[in-house]
Every structure is written in C-alpha cells, then in structure tokens.
Amino acid sequence: xxxxxxxxxxxxxxxxxxxxxxxxxxxxxxxxxxxxxxxxxxxxxxxxxxxxxxxxxxxxxxxxxxxxxxxxxxxxxxxxxxxxxxxxxxxxxxxxxxxxxxxxxxxxxxxxxxxxxxxxxxxxxxxxxxxxxxxxxxxxxxxxxxxxxxxxxxxxxxxxxxxxxxxxxxxxxxxxxxxxxxxxxxxxxxxxxxxxxxxxxxxxxxxxxxxxxxxxxxxxxxxxxxxxxxxxxxxxxxxxx
Ligand code: 6PG
Numbered sequence: 001x002x003x004x005x006x007x008x009x010x011x012x013x014x015x016x017x018x019x020x021x022x023x024x025x026x027x028x029x030x031x032x033x034x035x036x037x038x039x040x041x042x043x044x045x046x047x048x049x050x051x052x053x054x055x056x057x058x059x060x061x062x063x064x065x066x067x068x069x070x071x072x073x074x075x076x077x078x079x080x081x082x083x084x085x086x087x088x089x090x091x092x093x094x095x096x097x098x099x100x101x102x103x104x105x106x107x108x109x110x111x112x113x114x115x116x117x118x119x120x121x122x123x124x125x126x127x128x129x130x131x132x133x134x135x136x137x138x139x140x141x142x143x144x145x146x147x148x149x150x151x152x153x154x155x156x157x158x159x160x161x162x163x164x165x166x167x168x169x170x171x172x173x174x175x176x177x178x179x180x181x182x183x184x185x186x187x188x189x190x191x192x193x194x195x196x197x198x199x200x201x202x203x204x205x206x207x208x209x210x211x212x213x214x215x216x217x218x219x220x221x222x223x224x225x226x227x228x229x230x231x232x233x234x235x236x237x238x239x240x241x
Contacts, residue, residue, distance in 0.1 A: 008220045009202065011228040014190075021188055021222045022055035025133065026062055028184045032130035033063040040126035042070040042174070043093075044133040044143075045085030048188050050092050057096035064099040068126055072134060073144035074107035076114065076170035083168050107159075109172040114161035118172055122158040125178070132182035134219075136189045137166075140197040140211035144173035151175055152208055176208070176215055185219035192226040199230040 012020045032039035043049070069089075077083045086106045094104055105124050111117040134142045144162050145151055151162050154175040162171050179185070189198055200206050201213035202221065208214045223231075 008218075009223065009228070009231070010221065011223050011225055011231075014224050014226075017190060017222070017224045018051035018055045021052040021186075022059065024186060024220065024222060025052070025056055025131070026059045028131045028186060029062055029067060032184070033066045036130065037066065038130075039063070039067045040070065040128075040130045041067055042072045042129050042132045042178075042182070043085070043089045044072055044135045044188060045074065045088065046135040046137075047088075048135045048190055049133065050088060052188060053089060053093035057093045060097055062097070064097045065103075067099055067103060069094065069099055069104045070125055070129065071105070071107040072132065072142075073171055073173040074109040075168035076109045076172075077168055078110055079106060107172050109161075109170070114170065114172060118157070118159040118161050121172065125158055125174070127158060127178060128181035128183055129178065130183050132179065132185045134179075134185060134187045134213075134216060136187060136194060136197060136201070136213045138193045138197055139165075140200055140213045142179065142187070142213050142216060144171040145176065145179075145208075145212040145215075147210055147212060149212075152212060179215050185216050187213070187216055187219050187221045189221065189227045190224040192229055194227050195230040198223060198227050203231060 029039050071085055074085050075083050079086050107121055108117045136142055139147055144164055146165055151160050154160055158178050159174055162173050163169050164171050200211045
C-alpha cells in the first residue's frame with residue numbers, strides 16, 4: 001500500500017457519490033460567481049458524469065444565467081449522436097437548468113476541418129476557466145489527452161484535434177495549458193478498473209506523458225471507494241483500506 005499525503009481527495013460511498021459530487025460542483029460554481037460575477041464551467045464527457053449531472057440538474061437555483069458552459073473535449077460525431085459529450089450533458093443536465101442556450105458552447109468536433117474547428121473553439125473558450133470538470137480513463141487520460149499524445153506537449157494552442165487510441169478516434173480536446181490554468185479542477189473517477197491509474201496519478205511522480213492525469217494531481221478528486229482502493233490516504237481522513 002502507498003501512504004501519501006494527498007490534499008483534497010474525497011472517497012465517497014457509491015450510494016452518495018452522485019449527490020456529493022453534484023454538491024461539490026454546485027459549490028464551486030456558486031463560489032466562482034460570488035468571486036467574479038460569472039462562471040466559465042467546462043464539462044467532462046464520458047459516462048461517469050451522467051448521474052452526477054442528473055443530480056446537479058436539481059440545483060436550479062444556482063446562478064446558471066451567469067454561467068458559460070464549455071466542454072473539455074468532444075468526439076467527431078454529430079451533436080445528436082449517443083457518443084456525443086454534448087448530447088450526454090444536454091440530456092442529463094443542460095436542458096433541465098436555466099442556462100442560456102447562447103451560453104452553451106458546443107465543441108464542433110464533427111466539422112470536416114477539425115483544425116479550423118479547433119481554432120474557432122479556442123477563440124470562443126474563456127481562459128482561464130473557473131471550473132473544469134474532468135473524468136479519467138483507466139489509462140490515466142483526461143479530456144482527450146491520452147498517454148504519449150503529442151497534444152501533451154502543446155504549449156501554444158488551447159484546443160487541438162487528436163486521434164484517440166479508443167473509439168471514437170477523432171476528437172477535439174483542450175490542451176494542458178487550459179487544464180493547468182483552470183482556477184478550480186474537479187476530477188470525477190469511479191470504479192475499480194481505474195484504481196491503478198488513480199494511484200499513479202496521486203501517489204507517484206510519473207510524467208504526464210505516461211499518466212496525463214498527473215497534470216491535475218493537486219486538483220479536487222472525487223473518488224468512489226473502488227477507485228480509491230489502491231490508495232492508503234490518511235491526510236484527508238478518507239477511508240483507509
Ligand atoms: C471522453 C471524456 C474522457 C472521459 C474518460 C472517462 O470524451 O471520453 O472526456 O476523458 O472522461 O474517458 O470516461 P468514463 O467516465 O466513461 O469512464
């Protein structure tokens with residue numbers, strides 16, 4: 001077991017995960033608006049956020065009209081495709097809260113010219129983001145920044161086209177510059193399959209090329225017990241296996 005001092009890692013029970021994660025996101029959004037009068041929120045894709053967004057949809061009294069919604073990455077599929085992160089976020093969250101449609105900035109990854117799409121999104125993207133939500137793959141990828149990807153070395157551009165090692169292959173993603181500049185980062189990880197990547201991200205000094213989630217090692221990590229099962233965390237009072 002690895003003993004580590006890990007700040008801001010919360011280990012949550014499966015029964016309370018979605019509600020507790022939704023509250024953490026709501027608190028971050030509210031704090032951003034209190035601090036700056038607005039919130040630039042970037043949503044994570046994949047499946048982990050689904051129940052969290054469904055719970056967050058109950059926070060209708062949040063300052064959604066002061067919130068601009070972005071995406072950390074998107075697949076090169078139609079906006080109504082089941083594989084679309086935009087579709088997932090819209091069906092679970094965005095159509096249920098009073099966010100202004102003009103404030104929802106879909107990432108147009110389906111455009112044939114993805115270089116031009118990346119430039120257009122970079123122009124639209126608020127930097128720095130106030131709240132960046134991320135999931136993580138079992139290989140340690142975040143957004144669509146995969147191990148060994150040239151995008152991990154991108155220091156000029158904010159958004160780039162990438163080819164993922166998993167389907168859907170063609171994507172757009174924010175780059176490390178955007179991830180590192182975000183004022184608040186919340187990483188949502190559940191399931192035992194990711195426990196190894198969680199340990200690598202939080203308890204080793206592996207380079208981001210090996211484990212891109214190392215870019216957000218000091219973020220707020222919301223784990224369920226299975227995802228935390230390879231950590232021996234004592235600093236936060238989390239359950240110590
Ligand atoms: C995507 C996501 C990606 C996701 C991880 C975890 O477009 O796939 O942005 O980074 O967060 O792959 O996905 P799951 O939550 O489905 O395990």
